[in-house]
Structure formats: C-alpha cells, structure tokens
Amino acid sequence: MSVVDKVETTTEQREKLRMPRMSRRQLLLTIMPVAVLVCLVGAISIANPNFLRPASIWTVLDSSVPLLILALGAMLVILCGGIDLSVAALASMASVLVALWVPALEGWAVVLVVLVCALAGLIQGVVHVVAQIPSFLVTLGGLAVWSGIALVVSGAATIGVSGDTLAWTFTRLTGWNIPSAVLIGAAVVAVLGLVMLLTPVRRWLIAIGSNEPAALLAGVPVARTKIGAFIVSGACAGFAGVMLVGRTYSGAPTLADSLLLPVVAAIVVGGTAITGGFGGVGRTVIGVLIITVLRVGLSVAGVDPSYVQIFYGALVIAAVALTIDRSKLLFVK
C-alpha cells in the first residue's frame, strides 16, 4: 500500500521523550512483591538463622509446589478478567480419583485424572463463555459440584494409596538432595512461562482482561482463549491434587479445599490484577513464595496455625487494596 510521505518530527520527538516500558504503577507492582519477599526472608532468618540453610530452603520450596501449580492455572483465568474459584475443590476431587484409580491403572491414573480435571475446566469455560454466566458463579457452582462428586465417589472417607506409584512426586533426588517436586514445579513454570513469553497467548489474555469488546473486534479468539485458560486451570488443579496425594499417601474429598484462599492470595500478592489485564507467571511464582514463606514465618514466630487463615484473608484484601487500578474501574461493586 502506498501511504503517506514520512515526516521528520516524530522520530525526533520520540528521541526526546524516552519512555520506560512500564508505567510507574506497574513498576511498583513489580518491585513491591519482590521487596516483600526479601523482607520476609530477612526477618525470618534473623529470628532463626537456620532458615537460610539449603536444607530448609529446599523444604520450603518443596512445600510450596502444590500451591504453585494451583495458582499458575488460576492466574491465567484471572489474567483474562475472570476467576476460577473451583481449583481447590477440583484438586480435592483429583486426589480422590487418583487414589481410587492408582491400584488399577498405576501411573496412567495420573494422566487420566489430569485429563478429567481439564475436562472439568472445559465444561466450566464453555458454560461461562457460551451461556454468558459470570465465571465467578460458574466456578462457585463448580466448586460445589466437584466437592460433591469427591464426597460421593470416596464415600466421604479418606482413601489410602499403597505402593510407590506416586513416589516420584515426593522424593529426594540423590546427590544434591533436591526435592523432585521442586523440579516438577519448575518444569510447569518453564512450560507456562515459555508459552506466555513466546506466543501471542499472553497478549490475547491481557487484551481480553483489559477490554474484552475491543479484543473481540480486533479478531482476538476470545472464546477459545478464555476456554483454554479454564482448561489449563483445571488441568493444573488436577495435577496439584496428584502432588498432594504423593505427600500424604491418601486422597480425601476435602484434602485441598483450604488452599483456595492461599491461591487467590498468592496471585494478587504477586502483583497480578484481580480485575484482569495485568500479571503473569513470574509474579505468581513470587506471590506463591511470599505466601509459603509467610506460613513458615508464622510458625517460626510461634503463631498458632489456626490464625493463619486470618492472615491470608487480611492479606488478600490488603494486597488488592494496594494494587487495584481504580482508574480503570467506574464503580467498585
């Protein structure tokens, strides 16, 4: 196309006005979580210098992995402007299913459970997108449905897993003594991180999360991207459920239920906007570490674990209060 002569002013003006990649607010959202994490680690190490020894660092990382995998999936849904409240319930259901299926299917039980949970995510995504029901409601309903299924198929009991089919999810690799779970978590981070970094998916998620009508009219595959986010969220929840069974040698219908609040807390504390359109994998990793270190720190400080939920609840509200971009919202409801 032959369009328009070039003009000398723009280049010159652009040279004059050098511009940072991120706005000041976004920069703050990037620095703050890291600073919080560093302060937390610092504070705990002062209280208990043993905290910085490799063994305890590995233990902390190891314990963060189920939360990490749950949060990464749920973050995708939040990034495109929705929310997936069903992840913890889905992980519980996965724990029951994997415990039931391992005796017959061995390792294939893991694959099957992840697929089943991906399917659960697909169903939620399709209901949300096609029937135009807010994701908050679809997944709140889903939460009840998956919990119910877990109760029914388990007979409301804890199901033990014998044998070492799932041992690979919770073992120490010889030599460096690295927990296998940490490597698995790192692999999930790497896969999701690369997809987000290299492909247009991240851009689509952000466009949808920031302005869905505009994304639609720009030809962004809105329905596919959103449903895809729910599928990955479901699959991650299923895999997180498997990881939990590996550590307890049992599946239970409420095994992961208490993780819902920490998942949301980790995502928003990491700097991902609860309103969508801003966030990512790296932020979520930081957020998960903050939540995990905080839990460890509270126990180091001798706080009764019963109080931990109170902290998480307050933390979610505080993090959203600090990070929400009110200029984007007409009203807060």
Place this chain on the structure above:
Amino acid sequence: MSAPAEAPVLAVHDVRKTFGETTALDGLSFEVRRHEVVGLIGENGAGKSTLLKMLIGLEQPDSGSIALRGEQIKMRGIAQAGAAGIGMVFQEQSLIPNLTVAENILFGAEGDAIVGGMYRWKTLRQRAQAQLDKIGSTIDVDAMAEDLTFAERQLVEIAKVLATEERTNAEPVVLLDEPTSVLDRDEAEVLFAQIERLRTRASVVFVSHRLDEVLQVSDRVYVLRNGSSVAECVPGEVDEAELRRLMIGRDLEGSHYSEERQLPVQDEVRLRVRDLSVKGVCESVDFDLHVGEILGIAGVQGSGREELCRGIFGASATRGSLEMDGRPIRTSSPRSAISSDIGFVPAERRREGMVGTMSVAENITLPHIADVCAGPVLQRSKERRLADDWIERLRIRTASAAAPLASLSGGNQQKAVLARWMVSDSLKLLILDHPTRGLDVGAKSEVYRLIRELTASGVSVLLMADSLEELIAMSHRVLVMKDGRVTDVVDAPVGAKPTPVTVLERMI
C-alpha cells in the same frame, strides 16, 4: 476581594505538566479578564483538556502558577475549585440523573439546606430557583435531571456553577467544555444567548472544536498547540482558515475532505450484499460496493445502519448472503471477517476500538498477529519495526511504539486504530463507524486523507460519519437507510455532490 478592574480574574502563568513520557502542557500562560468570554482552541493533544482539569483541581501543575482574582491558588479537587468560584460545565455532563434539579444545583454545597442530615426542601428549592433565575431559565426545580433534554441539563449545570457565588461573594469563572457538541443549531443559538447573559455576571472560558462558534462567541481566542499558547487572536481580525492554520502549525494539504483525491469508481464489485437481515433491526438489505469505492450509509438512529455494518463484520448474527470479489463468504465472527480481509473501526474508540493499557505496537498488530509470528512464536523485533514504520507513515505522535495506547491523544489513538487494518496488504474492505468522532479539525482531515489513500490503493470503504456534510463529501455514493431498509441510493460524484438536505429528506 478588591483587585483592580483591569487585573485578570484568572491568570495562568507558565504552567507545565507531564504525564509519564508525554508533555501535556509546556509553559502555557493565559488569562481571563472580568466579564470576558475567552475561546480556547487547539487540536486533540494540544493541552485543552489538561488545562481545564487543572483549573478545576483535577490535575496539579508540575510547575507554574494559577492566580484567581490576584491571589495564587492551589486546588485539590472540584470541591475546592468550586469553593474558589471556578466551575465547569462538562461535555459529558455531570448531573445525577435520579436527583431533582434543585438537588443537583446545590449538590455538595447544600449548606443551610441540610439540617441534621435532612433536606430542608423549601430552602433548597428557593436557593436553586435563585440560581435558575440568574440565567432566566424556567426549568422546574423539582424535575428529575433525567427527564430534562440535553440542552436543559446544560443550563442546570451552568446554574450549578453560578451557585458558587453564594459562597465566594465573587463572580465565578465558568468553563464550558465543548458545550455545543451535542446541540442542534437552534439549541446552540439559545446557549450563545445564554453566554451573552452570563458575561454580565461571570467570566467564561469557551472550548470548542467548531471554529465558527468560537469566533462568534469569544472576545479573545487563544490557540493552543503542543501544550502552549501559540497565538492570541481577536475575532474580526482572523478568520477560520487562519485559526485552523495556527492550530495545526502548517497549511492543510488540499481541502478538508481531500475531495480532489476522490477517484472514479471501478466497475468490479468488491462486496455484494444480498438479502441481508439482522434480526429485529434491518431487513433484506441489498447493495453492491465497488473496488476503491467509499459507500456512505446515511440514516437516523434506529435506521439499522450500525447493526448492518456490525453484521457484515460478524459482530452480530445475520441472515443473507455476502460475496467478496465474486466468492461467497461467511462472517460468523469478527475473526472470520478479518480472515476475509475485512476491517472495522468502531465508533466508541475507548470502549471497543483499542486496548488502552497495551502498547501502540501491540494494538497495531493485534488483528494480524500471525503476520509477525514465525509459526507459533512472536517475533518482537519484526513487530517493533512494523509498528515504528506505521507510526512514522501515519505521523502518530507517541513517545515510542512501546507506550500504552491510552497515553496518546484521541487523534493519534485513532490513527493507530486505522494502522492496525492498514498493515495488512490484503485488506479489501474497511468498515468505518464514525471514524472522526471526537477528533479535532487537523486530526479529522488527516483521517480523511488516509481514507482516500486507502481507496486509491483499491480498498473499499463502508462509511458512517458524524455529519451529513462529512458523509457526502467523503462518499462516492450514499446509501440511505430508514427503519432497517435501504430506501434510496444517492450518487455523490466530485463536483456534483448532493446537498445534505437532499439526503436528509430521504432519511426521515
């Protein structure tokens, strides 16, 4: 306050304001004298909105000073500005629809009209009525704001600004931001009479894109460009063309609508629309759009033209058939329309046309992201080169291709939105829904020029425009729609353009 009569009521001196990377005000000075109507004109991005926001305390200057009646003031918020006697009549209006006129006029300044948390309706009504009397309005103080016409609501807003007199015991400064943009000619004349009346008891700042109005109403006119005042003119000594030249800083190339570049239409049919219906809004529409043709669609609200265009772009469900270059196509979604080489620029730019938080480059490549991908992998350097190229070609004023699109002025945002379709070499049809809405003169004529360039390269355009004048000037033919049906087609060749009245008669 006893400033000498010749001292300015409001003096802005050398104010600067930057937003991140963008300089909005660059050493701007201007003053408003007692009982004076001052016109402010400038292109989008010249700094008008920032200046107005600063005058009502919504923005703080980085440096420089604002003096009101000889005293330096700092305002943090509309309430403080109101308390000082500066009020704005907002373009998009700020009345609360489900409150009465009286409540609105004294909103936030109820004073003795609220005792112990309860309205004293009688006092409220009396005080509100006093404000309406000042402007000779007969609007009922008990009417709900939502039941008033746009023009009436505007009067209520003026009364609301005048109500600041009660507190300041001084004559207020009334800022009118694009007050005529949604008024018809008669309503505008009523407003101008009102401004004449207003000037006997206040100072007025009048911001408008319509230069004829500014010349008619103002005592003095400031021309803003790139964040500072480049000229101070007295109506009578300048004409519209001169003002336009001052605003843009160079002569407009060719005419406003680039009519001389309207090429004869080619015979080949680009888009053949047959029996197209959008449920409930338009019925069996037939038309042919030729290669390189601009087909204007005229129609009042409810004529179904917007829905028709959305239907063609796949944004609403349709029945009927579409043929592109002789081959049947189906546009079941915007995505499928885009793969049939159709582009769409929606009327509501901020709401539908762009993702403001994403960068200029990301917005430009969004619809054709596959063009900057190798397989599934995004090629950022290629994307950046493409974006830089189009930023330069379309003269998009931005700090960089990585700046968020929302940080640009309206005209430059719109150019980026156009660029996202122009990047595709295979673009065949561009649907433009009010592409110049909210743009100033300079930006408008640039958009017109770009549309002409596109058609010269063979792209066909379906156009809906803000005014009939614009629609007729731009189009080869005008399709007239009424109640969901095409009622007429009017030819509009260069040199024999129909008058707006001819088209208007067929619309109603």
